[in-house]
Amino acid sequence: MARTLPQPTTDSIDLSTVLAALADPVRLEIARTLRRQTEPVNCSGVAEASGVEVSAPTISHHWKVLRDSGVTSTEVVGRTRIIQLRTEDLEERFPGLLAAILDAPARP
C-alpha cells in the first residue's frame, strides 16, 4: 500500500515558502538532482546522486521542508520513500518559476 505524505494543495503553495525552501544550497541541489531523474527515486538515492554531504537528521529536515513547501511529493511504499518534484503543480501555480530557478547558475 502506497500513501502520499501530507503536502499543500497546488492552490495553497506559497511563493515565499517555495523561495525559502530553494534558497538553501543543499535543497536546491537536491531539487536539481530530482529533475535529472528519469525513474522514481528514493530519498537515499537522491541524496547520494546529488553529492550533498549532510547528516541523516539534516537531510530528513530538508525533505520535510521541500515537501511542506510544495516543491516535492513523497510517496511511502513499505519502508521506501519515493520522492519527486511537483513540476506540473508548480508550473500551474507559478509559471516559469521552477525552471528559472533550477536552470540558473548556482554559483558565481
Added chain:
Amino acid sequence: MARTLPQPTTDSIDLSTVLAALADPVRLEIARTLRRQTEPVNCSGVAEASGVEVSAPTISHHWKVLRDSGVTSTEVVGRTRIIQLRTEDLEERFPGLLAAILDAPARP
C-alpha cells in the same frame, strides 16, 4: 554628486542570496512596487507606495538585503536615495527568474 552604494557585480550575484532576499514577503512587495514605478523613486516613496508597514530600522535592513543580494541598486543623490530594480542585470544572470517571481501570486 551621485554615487552608487556598494553592490555585487552581475556575475557575482548569487542565486541562493536572491531567493532568500525575495522569500521575505515585505521585500517581495517592495520589489513588486519598484517594478511598477515608471520614474526613479526614493526609499520612502517606495515604502509608502508598497503599503508595507514596518519601522525605519527594519525597512533600512530590507534595503540593505535587497542591495547586497543584487536585486536592487541604490544611488545616493545628496540626502536622497534612489532605488531601482536591477532588472537587466538579473535577467542576464538568471534569465526569467525575476519575472517569474514578481508575476507569481503572492498569497494562496
